[in-house]
Every structure is written in structure tokens, then in C-alpha cells.
Amino acid sequence: MPVKKRKLPDADDHEQNCKITSFTRPLIRGPRPINTEKPFSSKKCLAWFHKYAAPDKVFGPEAMEKFCEDIGVEPENIIMLVLAWHLEAANMGYFTKDEWLRGMTILQCDCTERLQSKLDYLRSELNDAATFKNIYRYAFDFARDKNQRSLDMDTAKLMLALLLGRSWPLFPVFSQFLEQSKYKGLNKDQWYNVLEFSRTINPDLSNYDEDGAWPVLLDEFVEWRRSWSAS
CATH class of the missing domain: 1.10.238.10 (EF-hand)
Structure with missing residues (x-):
């Protein structure tokens, strides 16, 4: 779409008026180009x-x-x-x-x-952190069986792979942990905290606070990961 040229003031008036113009009113531009796209129907x-x-x-x-x-x-x-x-x-x-x-x-x-x-x-x-968080949280209720309060594990793993699989370095390890764990699904608190964990905890788990307010699921994951690495 062509850019309309700005109509400049006379040279004699330019220095006197430019400062006032900049702060008191928008610059006068040529007429807007006609929008040929049909409105929403x-x-x-x-x-x-x-x-x-x-x-x-x-x-x-x-x-x-x-x-x-x-x-x-x-x-x-x-x-x-x-x-x-x-x-x-x-x-x-x-x-x-x-x-x-x-x-x-x-x-x-x-x-x-x-x-x-x-x-x-x-x-x-x-790519917007706040929007992604909203979409991530929305996914829990969107994907769960409405007769259940939790997201079944198979669906949870698929949704986590979709949402975090490419951005969270620890996701493959976390997925392995879920495979062998006793958990049959994830509740809403666990689901929300997995995102927070993925955003704030280093891949080597060096800044994980065992006394923090993390769900037991994540405490167990960290313990499992550390023991697995040690062996």
C-alpha cells in the first residue's frame, strides 16, 4: 500500500511551528487510501x-x-x-x-x-509469554474428559508434547518420568505448575528448592532425575 507524502509547511514557518505541532496536534496527512477489502460478514x-x-x-x-x-x-x-x-x-x-x-x-x-x-x-x-500461559491453562479444561477433574495421562502427555516439547529441554526426561510413575493423570494444580517449573528451573535442576511450594509430583520428578543421573 503506497505511503502518502506529508504536506510540509512553508519554509519560513517551519522553525517557529514545528515544536508546537509536535506536541499539540497530529501532523496533517493526505487522505487515507480507500480500503477495498470487504467488511466482515x-x-x-x-x-x-x-x-x-x-x-x-x-x-x-x-x-x-x-x-x-x-x-x-x-x-x-x-x-x-x-x-x-x-x-x-x-x-x-x-x-x-x-x-x-x-x-x-x-x-x-x-x-x-x-x-x-x-x-x-x-x-x-x-511467542508472548502471557498469551502462551493463557493458552496453556485453557488446554487443561479443553482436553480433559468433562466427567473427570483430572487430565488422563495419555492426553496429558500429548498436550505437554504439543505445548512444551520444543521449548523445554527437560521435556523428554519428564515424559519418561511420567511413563514409569504411579500417576494416572494430572490435576489442574499439577498442570499449572509444570509450566512454571519449565520456565523457572534450570535444566540441571540446580536452582530447585526442595522446600518450595511445588506439587509432590515435581518433587518426585527431581528426585528421580537426580538418582537416574547419579546411576
């Missing part, structure tokens, strides 16, 4: 939803696969978790009409092409 957005969900009010796993194929993203890609977070989706693998319309309105996406143009933005949100 709720009607078009709902028609897009019903392409996958019709005649139901929800589209499920099979429709989700087709949706992912259309936007060019694997269902297991973390971008799909970020999208679900924006939609405030309650159940993994499902989008309701209300979730879809609310989230897509915020994202201003009413068709495949517009969502594709936002994929880099969705991925970039993972």
Missing part, C-alpha cells in the same frame, strides 16, 4: 460454518479434518489449539455455532482465505 461467516456443520449446530472430528485440510493445517498442529482458544471452544474436536461466530468475529474471519491470512498471527501469539 456474519452471514458469510455462518454460511462458512454450515459448510462443515450443516444441518447440525456443531461440527465434529470428521468435519474438523476437512476444515483443517481446507485451511492447510494438520489437526495436530498447535495453531488449532490457538484457534480453539480464540473461539473459547469447550470440547476438543468440536466447534459449536456460537463458539464459531464469537471467535471468528473477533478474528474478523468469514472465509477460508481470511483465516489462512491470520495463521502467522496465530502462531506468533505463542
